[in-house]
Amino acid sequence: MHHDFDYFVIGAGSGGVRSARVAASHGAKVAIAEEHRVGGTCVIRGCVPKKLLVFGAHFAEDLEDATRFGWTLGARSFDWQNLRDNVLAEVDRLNRAYQATLDSHGVETFHARAVLAGPNRVRVGNRELTARHVLVATGAHPQLPADIPGAELGITSNEVFHLEHLPERIAIVGGGYIANEFAGIFHQLGSQVTQIVRSNRLLKGWEPALADRLLQIMMQKHLDIRLNCQPKAVVKQADGTLRILLSSGPDVEADVLLWAVGRIPNADGLGLEELGVERRNRGEIAVDSANTTSLPWLHAVGDVTDRMQLTPIAIREGHALADRLFGGRNWKVDYTHVPSAVFSHPPIASVGLTEPEARERLGGVRIFTADFRPMQHVLAGRDERALYKLVVDASTDRLVGAHMIGPEAPEILQVLAIAIRAGLTKAQLDSTVALHPTMAEELVLMRETG
Known part of the structure; x- marks a missing residue:
């Protein structure tokens, strides 16, 4: 049977773009x-612009520490709009680069929503097209609580990169990686940060020693961390600020409330149900x-x-x-x-089993x-300590x-x-x-502690 395309990809994020490019290089x-x-969550509204904000936030401590290293600095100030606009300009550049990659590989791009219209059929706008194989790579979106009035x-995280002004006070709900990253960013840039965490610890599922150390450092930096606490309602006040009513402890007032409570797969409204495609607990495609999927195409x-x-x-x-479908691999x-x-702030990196998992x-x-103070912190007069941990199978x-x-923990961890x-x-x-002298040398000088 003749098809309009060998391969039709719905969603031009990192996975979709890579799959389309590789399939095209195989002649599809x-x-x-x-x-x-084009670019998806990571490039447009996720890890790339977030990491650029992280770089910007690091200068707060670097400029403060510079005097201990002999630098005399004049008056300092921070311009949120300048950082924001430069970050968004880089996002625009990456968007163009991703599009250029698709174009150079002969991939036809439709800048429109696509849904499944039947077996091997895709509807784009008012057109129906056929393909031997269809890939859904639509990613996920941030979750908003459905049971909290005023949520x-x-x-x-989609909107945080476009804030008109740096908030004087920001409340962040969540204990996962997104919540902790933005808590560090906004604290370093000068906002008063309150982080509201439902459980009794940060970073559930991560190595407990790292999560405990991060909490300790964040509290030393005077972030307001509320554990075992969750919002009951959000109210907009007469002056436009927000009051977050909590399940325990005093309410929180903030100029901005950032929800960082998980991400939901983008699988609704794609025509999956009509085709009988299985979806699981959180709506993800099986x-x-x-x-x-259960359909071979x-x-x-x-x-x-x-x-x-x-x-x-x-x-x-x-x-x-793409290799399997079109490249014989x-x-x-x-x-x-x-x-x-x-x-x-500071960063965390992990690979393999945590200590509880290994036991x-x-x-x-x-x-x-x-457990040590990095050399740069010693001269700067900072008490902040790094912690490295290795888990070893005793039998092998x-x-x-x-x-x-x-x-630089993520940079070092890649080698491990x-x-x-x-x-x-x-x-x-x-x-x-x-x-x-390096921080990484600690990896070959570590002492057994358990």
Whole structure:
């Protein structure tokens, strides 16, 4: 049967763009549809602009510390609009770059919403097109609480990059990575931050020692962290500010309320139900290990499957799928030993098993830690300490987990992810000569603590 395209991709985020490009490089006739902007969450309203804000926020402490390193600085001030506009200009550049990549590979782009119209059929605007294979790569969106009166008065991470002014007071609801990242950003830029966390700790599921250390540092920096607490209602006051009524403790007044309470797969309204495509607990599209749905011509990758909401995972899934369908290469994504980071202040990075996970799965484990003040903090007069932690299988001496909080932790952790994936042992790490003076040398000088 003749089709208009070999491959039609719905959603031009990181996973969709990679899959479309790779399929086209294999000779497939490819189209992609995007109703917002090419680049998706990560590039347009996620990890890239957020990391640029993180860089901007770091200057607050760097400028303060500079005097201890001999620098004499004049009057200092911060211009939110300047940083915001420069970040958005970079987003525009990346959007053009992603579009240029699609164009250079001969991928036809439809700047419109696309939905499934039947078997092997896609509707784009008022047109119906056919394709041998269709990929849904529509990502996810920030969740707003449905059961809290006035929740709509807050914003999400989608809108935070477009704030007209730097808020004098901001309340952030959530204890996950997005909440902690923006808490650090706004605190460093000069806002009064109140973080409201439903549970009794930050970063559920992460290595507990890192989460505890981050909480300690944030409180030392005078962020107002409210644990075991959740909003009951949000009220707009006469002066336009917000009052957040809490389940316990005093209410919070803020100029801006940021919800960071999870992300929901973008799978509604795509025509999945009419085709009988299975969806699971949070509405995500059910796929097999090869990212194919119950219909052999329909596939899904990335956050819309809710398997692991990380940009590099979506990219690998999209690449593997295109290779399998059009390139004669049958490989699958390995979801073990995936590194991840929280770009908090200071940043956190992790790979492999946490200590509780390792004790439950392996029984016998050995724990090695380094708890130290980075050299730059010593001279600057800061008490902030870094913490590195290695989890080792006692029976094999293999590294099974690595967890770090401190300056440049994500940059250092990437190398440890390679070591853990390669199955290296603690003895092999110890046999490596330290590179002195660096923070990373602590990885080969760590002491056993458990």
